Amino acid sequence: MFRILRDLLRSNREFLAGAVMVSAVLLLVALSFVSPYDLMATYTVPPDLPPSGEFWFGTTSRGQDVFWQITAALRNTLAFGVVVAGASRVIALVVGLVSGYAGGRIDQAIMALNDTLASLPNIPILLLVYFVMRDEMNWWLLALAASLLGWTYDSRLIRSVALTLKTREFTRHATFSGMRMPQILLREHLPYVMPIVFYTTMNNLIWAIGLEVTLSVLGFTDINRPSVGGMIYWANASSAMVAGVWWWIAFPMLCVAILFLGLFLLAMSVNEYIDPRSRLRRLRTQ
């Protein structure tokens, strides 16, 4: 594991750039735990100050320090992404492995359902969930709803690998030696799909974080809890662009851009690494 990581950092420029960007964001997240202010509180500092030595990223019209708000916002936004990516990974793995192993009619039925769910537009459904829940809506419920919508592409990918594993020699051995399906899937097949799972996790993280940013920009989450989208929501609600408080919008946007680009570069380079064809091509050019 560490050797792979070292090789990637050394030989793959995209991976290095992505790792640096994500580390920078993680550093900010770590800083949120030592914040000098209560990050849920408003009017703790003078409002509308431009970036300066004392307030690196300026202050908001609600009297919050933009820098420290961003640290907490990134923490909450990332936590949401990790929970959704984790939960939807479990669903994608179970559906993909079972469908690929079962094959035949069962596989067809599961994949028909899978494709049906995949072609439904997510945002209208999530907005409907928010609309009927309103005040009952909280962070966990949103994460649950997003997880239930976010596994369909990945389960199809996992299934395509599981299909090829089914006819391999070791699966037959395992069946004849009396292992039952859950055991075979967990002990024999799971290790083979792990590289894909890792790659899809990155993409799913990007999707989930994008979703959180989008919904909180619209004000459709708990708006008092710091989040990157929430900061932009409050900035818009206070007409920050018109009032010239540009740093309130610019810095959260910059951080989101760095985070997304970093995760995307990681996903791309890992995908290239686990695909032997592109790895060979890279070796040949070196």
Add this chain to the structure above:
Amino acid sequence: MSGFLVYVARRFVQFVLVAFTGVTLAFLIVHLSPVNPVDQTVSLMTTFGATDPASVAMLRSALSELYGVNGSLAHQYIAFWSRVATGDFGPSLSAFPTPVLTVILRAIPWTIGLLTLSTLFAWTFGNVLGALAGYYRDSRLLKLAGIVVTAVQPMPTYICGLTLIILFGYTWPIFPISGGTQMNLSPGLTWSFVGSVVTHGALPALTLVLVSLGAWFNSMRSLVSNVVTEDHVVYAELAGVPSRTIFASYVARNAMLPQITGLALSLGHVFSGAVIVEFLFAYPGMGQLLIAGINAGDYSLVLGVTTISIIAVGFATFLIDIAYPLIDPRVKLG
């Protein structure tokens, strides 16, 4: 021909399945939630000013009737389907007494226009650029284009749109940043009206194109660079077929097939992006309507927009699916 018909029939079943699942999901979300829409609307309406109990009771029974929350769940489900089938979602509460369907029909052309144009443009442009980048691997210009579109690709739609607003709305104001057209113009085929629609649509469309360009570019590039190494292409090269012909008929046409399937599969995602873009630019389409409905607590409007957009996205996917055999003749032979 019969192979084609079987193909279309199978796709149609898939469309029916999508529409059925989507509408059922919308029904379940609404009816299994602990929040009673009738209570919610009544409390929303009585927040501003006291109302006497008798009229509140009248309002309550009228709303129960309207929202179809009377009777058993199965009964409500059938009633809901009959309303979906006839398109009768009752009057919109925020634009009372205009029926929801009228409000939606007014918004649909905007969304369809914006989405069709920007999706077709992003798909064509991304695929052509990506195919060229996969075929002419050493071109510096195409490499640069690849880096730019790939960097924009992971950004959330909202962030991308907001950046465009800041650039072209505030810093260098050359495009209008809200609305679908200028307020004082009457709709019609006049130069000023069409021009106004085009300039107002420029930034929303550009946002949608930018966020989806990278995905088409990258997948087409890798598809093409795989096709290029295949035997039939190598043979054509050895046989001295002009490289333009190889590119267009041997490589690009083969690599295009998965991209059409990809286009059909991505429509739900594209529509989700459009909701955000329309809200950001106050564009008078379905997405803007949906968010306005949520903010106004307009239950029938929200339900109407959600169900109709799910069915419409499913139908558009079906249309792309049945266009697939035009490119891939193997489906026709079945």
